[in-house]
Every structure is written in structure tokens, then in C-alpha cells.
Amino acid sequence: MATAVDPSQLDSQTGNERWLRMYRRMFTIRTFEEQVNDLYTRALMPGLAHLYIGEEAVAVGICEALAPDDYITSTHRGHGHCLAKGAAPDRMFAELLGKEAGYCKGKGGSMHIADPATGNLGANAIVGGSAGIATGAAFTAKRLKTGQVSVCFFGEGALGQGSLYEVMNMASLWKLPVIYVCENNLYNEYTHYSEVTAGDILARGTAFGLAGESVDGQDVRAVHAAARKLVARARAGEGPAMLLANTYRYYGHHVGDVSRDYYRSKQEEQQWKAERDPIQILSDWLCGQKIADRARLDEIQAEVKAQIDQAVEFATRSRYPNVDQVEQDVYAGE
Amino acid sequence: MPANNGRELTLAQAVREALAEEMRRDSRVFILGEDIAEAGHPFKVLTGLVEEFGAERVLDTPISEAGFTGVAVGAAMTGLRPVVDIMFGDFVTLIMDQMVNQAAKVHYMSGGKWRVPMVLRTTLGATRRSAAQHSQSLHAWFCHIPGLKVVLPSTPYDAKGLLKTAIRDENPVAFFEDKMMYRLKGPVPEEEYTIPLGAADIKREGTDITIVATSSMVQVALGAAKLLEEAAISAEVIDPRTLWPLDEKTLINSARKTSRVIVMDEGYGRYGVAAEIASVISEGAFFDLEAPVKRLGAMHVPIPFSPPLEDATVPTEQSVFEAARAMCG
Numbered sequence: 001m002a003t004a005v006d007p008s009q010l011d012s013q014t015g016n017e018r019w020l021r022m023y024r025r026m027f028t029i030r031t032f033e034e035q036v037n038d039l040y041t042r043a044l045m046p047g048l049a050h051l052y053i054g055e056e057a058v059a060v061g062i063c064e065a066l067a068p069d070d071y072i073t074s075t076h077r078g079h080g081h082c083l084a085k086g087a088a089p090d091r092m093f094a095e096l097l098g099k100e101a102g103y104c105k106g107k108g109g110s111m112h113i114a115d116p117a118t119g120n121l122g123a124n125a126i127v128g129g130s131a132g133i134a135t136g137a138a139f140t141a142k143r144l145k146t147g148q149v150s151v152c153f154f155g156e157g158a159l160g161q162g163s164l165y166e167v168m169n170m171a172s173l174w175k176l177p178v179i180y181v182c183e184n185n186l187y188n189e190y191t192h193y194s195e196v197t198a199g200d201i202l203a204r205g206t207a208f209g210l211a212g213e214s215v216d217g218q219d220v221r222a223v224h225a226a227a228r229k230l231v232a233r234a235r236a237g238e239g240p241a242m243l244l245a246n247t248y249r250y251y252g253h254h255v256g257d258v259s260r261d262y263y264r265s266k267q268e269e270q271q272w273k274a275e276r277d278p279i280q281i282l283s284d285w286l287c288g289q290k291i292a293d294r295a296r297l298d299e300i301q302a303e304v305k306a307q308i309d310q311a312v313e314f315a316t317r318s319r320y321p322n323v324d325q326v327e328q329d330v331y332a333g334e
Numbered sequence: 335m336p337a338n339n340g341r342e343l344t345l346a347q348a349v350r351e352a353l354a355e356e357m358r359r360d361s362r363v364f365i366l367g368e369d370i371a372e373a374g375h376p377f378k379v380l381t382g383l384v385e386e387f388g389a390e391r392v393l394d395t396p397i398s399e400a401g402f403t404g405v406a407v408g409a410a411m412t413g414l415r416p417v418v419d420i421m422f423g424d425f426v427t428l429i430m431d432q433m434v435n436q437a438a439k440v441h442y443m444s445g446g447k448w449r450v451p452m453v454l455r456t457t458l459g460a461t462r463r464s465a466a467q468h469s470q471s472l473h474a475w476f477c478h479i480p481g482l483k484v485v486l487p488s489t490p491y492d493a494k495g496l497l498k499t500a501i502r503d504e505n506p507v508a509f510f511e512d513k514m515m516y517r518l519k520g521p522v523p524e525e526e527y528t529i530p531l532g533a534a535d536i537k538r539e540g541t542d543i544t545i546v547a548t549s550s551m552v553q554v555a556l557g558a559a560k561l562l563e564e565a566a567i568s569a570e571v572i573d574p575r576t577l578w579p580l581d582e583k584t585l586i587n588s589a590r591k592t593s594r595v596i597v598m599d600e601g602y603g604r605y606g607v608a609a610e611i612a613s614v615i616s617e618g619a620f621f622d623l624e625a626p627v628k629r630l631g632a633m634h635v636p637i638p639f640s641p642p643l644e645d646a647t648v649p650t651e652q653s654v655f656e657a658a659r660a661m662c663g
């Protein structure tokens with residue numbers, strides 16, 4: 001479970017535990033997503049899914065800087081954010097398969113996982129659609145003086161949505177504890193971001209007076225350090241921030257996007273995987289620092305794989321919701 | 335209606351009193367919108383609230399309708415009870431994603447886990463000489479969306495009681511006020527009361543024809559009913575008060591009794607609220623009807639500026655009278 005970080009502990013024994021936990025989380029996300037792809041390919045999953053593979057360090061580095069009751073909002077590419085914030089893989093898979101045991105009783109699916117218990121206000125399939133919600137959650141935190149912080153994850157595609165700037169303006173005016181995390185994985189679906197994004201990305205936040213920070217999104221330590229700083233700032237009442245994380249998605253826009261030659265080269269994909277893999281970067285560092293050896297990391301990997309296998313098994317065996325549930329939950333309190 | 339000791343309020347005062355009472359009662363309730371604090375809103379509906387509740391709870395926003403409606407959705411999900419003020423009903427175009435894809439669906443998509451207890455207050459109604467972008471009645475759009483409730487009061491008494499209920503509701507509620515009725519006076523008792531959503535009100539009893547009317551059209555229907563009385567036709571006037579939930583039973587029962595029905599609503603007639611209600615009545619009272627249910631709504635044109643043109647776009651006492659007399663003839 002993620003807890004608020006005391007920076008002084010990061011180099012101590014507990015700090016080492018923390019890095020290993022982040023390793024485990026990143027590997028969990030990757031294995032989860034590989035299974036999603038597998039379920040899709042074997043026609044066992046209804047609909048589509050947008051995989052987070054390649055971007056794991058962003059969600060994990062940031063959520064590790066959050067307390068369990070801090071809020072996040074997520075996107076169509078949301079599995080990584082939900083898992084990093086503490087969602088259980090079995091109920092995630094159940095939701096992806098439309099089963100009753102899923103986080104949303106099967107009513108939300110891959111793009112709408114929400115979970116109050118882990119502060120997850122919901123993944124959102126409207127590009128930029130959750131910026132208002134994340135800002136509103138920060139508004140409540142400030143009004144009720146709860147000390148909570150709210151993180152709004154979005155892809156660089158959401159930079160095209162005007163409402164993002166409307167809420168940044170309000171967050172700054174009202175000094176709200178919200179952090180807008182732009183995950184620039186270079187592509188808005190099938191279009192390189194540079195074709196549709198003018199000027200300087202971070203300046204779009206700093207123009208409103210937000211603190212701005214840019215990080216290598218493949219380096220979980222860099223992401224985490226930046227997040228810790230911005231979260232502490234927000235919690236201390238110093239206002240909102242924008243964090244730009246530069247990253248890359250390894251797979252297609254969604255699981256069905258397999259022929260990608262018309263918008264990016266295999267060579268580019270290969271290069272990111274070989275040179276900038278977030279899990280590799282962290283394991284190299286862990287081994288180099290002698291925080292863990294290869295055997296320890298293999299052990300973690302085996303544990304994660306077993307957990308994910310069980311989770312898939314749980315979801316596959318779970319039952320579909322009864323059709324009489326279709327009209328339930330339209331209105332609250334009835 | 336409780337005894338009222340003769341007290342009368344305007345519709346604007348009734349709305350303000352409902353807000354003030356709910357804000358006193360529940361510290362989670364707050365209002366946000368443009369020019370609502372010291373300015374008290376261009377229609378002066380909110381005058382005095384900032385003095386009592388402070389700028390934190392009567393919050394002036396930038397002119398960012400989509401943005402601050404989104405903030406309200408998030409605030410509602412996390413423990414506050416926002417009342418969003420959209421200055422003119424025409425501007426709801428800017429907030430539709432937040433209302434339709436976010437507020438309305440959050441509860442369902444999350445399998446019933448998150449709730450969005452918020453109220454959207456805005457206006458409807460033409461004939462203020464405000465032209466095409468400040469005169470529309472767009473409430474039908476909200477009725478079309480599962481997850482939203484829609485309230486259209488037609489009297490100060492109803493406005494107060496319904497707004498209090500809307501604020502206490504656990505769901506997103508769109509609350510439409512006719513901007514031409516803010517000065518309409520009516521009895522409002524001193525003592526506290528609320529009105530449930532989903533309960534129509536028979537504004538006038540009659541036996542020959544039922545006129546179902548919403549919001550601004552209720553006064554028009556009552557005026558027409560007087561004209562009809564002079565022509566020896568007894569009209570019953572029913573205000574559904576909330577379009578969702580809709581009190582189908584009261585509407586159908588009245589139709590069965592009178593066997594003739596006109597449905598009036600100031601939204602555009604085509605694909606509108608009147609069409610839906612007419613259909614509900616036709617299905618529910620078909621074998622008791624003497625004539626097809628008649629719909630009367632705004633003409634299907636952008637609202638024009640020039641007074642004679644604008645006046646021609648909305649039903650009038652005379653046009654309702656004539657339609658009713660033709661049906662009863």
C-alpha cells in the first residue's frame with residue numbers, strides 16, 4: 001500500500017524496501033497488461049483495452065509518493081494508474097471481463113475502473129474529461145482541510161482540450177492541492193504529438209502560475225523524486241503543479257492496433273525497449289547499488305506472475321452480473 | 335400547502351431563501367458561478383448570500399463553464415454539495431460533457447460506488463428580447479440522459495420546496511428557472527417545507543380538457559383556462575414540476591378523466607418534452623382519449639430578436655385557447 005514518503009528514509013533500509021516495492025508494482029503492471037493482451041488475442045476479453053506497458057515508471061513513481069486516501073483520476077489507458085494506487089489485480093481482471101466481482105460490478109470495464117477505497121475517482125474515456133473532477137477533489141480537500149492531494153493523469157493528447165486550461169487557472173487562483181501529470185508517450189492515438197501540439201508543453205501550466213517540472217518518465221527514481229517534491233508542496237498549501245513525464249508506449253494505441261508502420265517505425269519501438277525500459281533501468285540500479293541481486297528480483301517476478309495467474313483464474317471463473325442489474329445504480333439512493 | 339400567513343415572495347426570493355436555508359443547514363453546500371458574489375448574479379437572484387456565507391461558499395468563478403462544472407463534479411464526489419450557477423440556459427452547451435459523460439454516469443460506471451450530489455441551476459425562457467443565444471429552453475437535453483434529474487418550478491412556492499429537495503438529493507439535478515418569472519409573486523410560508531421530486535401538481539381542476547404545462551407555460555395555461563371558462567370549457571392544468579422523475583400516474587389519470595390533452599413546454603417542439611409527455615399519455619390513456627394529444631412548444635427557429643417575431647415563437651394564452659376550443663368543438 002502506498003504511503004506518504006519521508007524523504008529522509010529513502011536511503012535507509014525502509015527506503016530500499018520502497019524501491020523494491022516499486023519494482024514489484026512496475027512488474028505487476030507489466031505482467032497484468034501482458035495478460036490483458038493475451039486475453040484479447042485469445043478472444044476471451046470483450047471490447048478493447050489500452051495497454052500501459054512502457055509507461056509503468058510514471059504511475060508507480062507518482063503513486064508511491066501518495067497516501068492511500070489521496071485522490072487520482074485516470075484515463076482510457078488507466079490500468080497502470082489503478083494498480084499503482086493499490087487496486088487488486090483479481091478485481092481489475094474481473095472488471096475487464098465484465099464480471100460481477102469487478103471493481104464496478106462489470107458496468108465500467110477497462111476504461112472506467114473506479115475505487116473509493118484506494119482514492120481512485122475513476123478512469124475516464126473522455127480525453128481530458130477528468131481534469132475537472134481531479135481539481136474538484138482538490139477543492140474539497142482544501143475546503144475541508146483534509147490534507148489530501150489529488151493527481152490528474154492525462155496523456156499529451158488532452159493538451160488539446162480547453163477545459164484542462166480552465167481548471168488549471170482555477171486551481172492556481174484557489175491554490176488547490178492538485179498535480180496535473182502529463183504522460184507524453186509521443187502519440188495521440190495514431191498521430192505524433194508534434195503535429196498537433198504547438199509551443200512548449202510545460203509552459204501551458206506555468207503560464208497559469210503552476211509549478212512546472214519535467215522528468216524522464218522511464219526512470220522511476222526521477223519520477224518519484226519530482227512527485228515527492230510536488231506532493232509535499234501541494235500538501236503544504238503551496239498550490240498546484242504540472243509534471244511532464246516523457247515516456248513511450250510499447251504496444252499499439254489499443255490491443256487491436258497491431259500494424260503501426262504508418263505512424264511509427266519498428267526501429268523506434270525497438271530502441272525504446274532496448275535502451276529506455278523502465279523496469280530494466282530500475283533493476284540495473286537496484287543491482288548496481290546492491291539493494292537486490294538478480295535472484296531476489298527473479299523471486300519477485302515469480303511471485304508477481306503467480307499472483308497475476310491467480311487473478312486471471314479468479315476473473316475467468318467469476319460470474320457475469322445478472323441481467324436484472326442493468327437498471328441498478330443509475331441513481332444513487334434508490 | 336402549509337398555512338402561509340399571507341407571506342408572498344417573488345420566485346427569485348424563493349430561490350434565494352431555499353439556497354440560504356440549505357447553506358445554513360449543511361455546511362457542505364456551496365454555490366459557484368460567474369458574478370454571483372458581490373454582484374449577486376446579473377438577475378440579482380443571489381443578492382445578499384455572500385454577505386452571510388462568505389466568498390468561500392458563494393464563489394465567483396472565471397468564465398469557464400465547462401471547467402467549473404467539472405470542479406463541481408469532483409467536489410460533489412468527494413464530500414461537498416455544489417450548486418452550479420450557469421448564468422443563461424443557452425450556455426449549457428459548454429458544460430454538456432461534464433453533465434452527460436461525467437456527472438450523469440459516474441455512479442453507474444463505478445458500479446454504484448461514487449455519487450455526484452450536485453445541482454445545476456440555470457435559466458430558460460424567451461420574450462426577454464435577448465435574441466438567439468440568451469433565450470433558449472434547453473432542458474429537454476438533460477431529460478434525455480439517464481442519471482440526471484430535471485426540475486422545472488413554475489411558482490415561488492414550488493421553486494423553494496423543489497430546490498431544497500434537489501440540494502439534498504444524492505444525484506446530479508438540473509434545475510431550470512424561467513428568467514421571465516423571477517418577479518412573479520406567490521405565497522411562500524415562513525415554516526420549512528420541501529417538495530418531493532416526481533410529484534405533479536394540479537394547478538387548476540377541470541373536467542373537459544387537460545393542459546399539461548411546465549415552467550413558463552403554466553401561467554399561460556392558467557390564462558388560457560380562464561378564457562376557456564368563459565367559453566364554457568372546463569380546463570384542468572397540471573404542472574409535472576419534475577420532468578425526471580415524471581409523475582406519469584397523475585398525468586394519465588387526468589387524461590382519462592377529461593379525455594382531451596394539450597401538452598405545453600417552452601422548449602423546441604420537435605423531439606421535445608411535450609412530445610415525450612404526449613407519448614406517455616397516449617400510451618397510458620389511449621382508449622379514454624377523444625382526440626390525439628396536442629403538443630405546443632417553441633417554434634423550430636432560432637429565437638429572433640424583433641419583438642413581434644419573438645412573440646410569435648412561443649405559445650400564448652390565445653393560441654392555447656384556440657387549440658383547446660378546436661379540440662373540444
Ligand SMILES: Cc1ncc(C[n+]2csc(CCOP(=O)(O)OP(=O)(O)O)c2C)c(N)n1
Pocket residue numbers: 050076077125126127154155156157158185187188189253
Ligand atoms: C474527447 C475525446 N476525443 C477523442 C477520443 C478518442 N481517443 C481516445 S484515446 C485518444 C488519444 C489520446 O491520446 P493521449 O491523450 O496522448 O493518450 P494516450 O492514448 O497516448 O495514452 C483519442 C483521440 C476520446 N476518447 N475522447
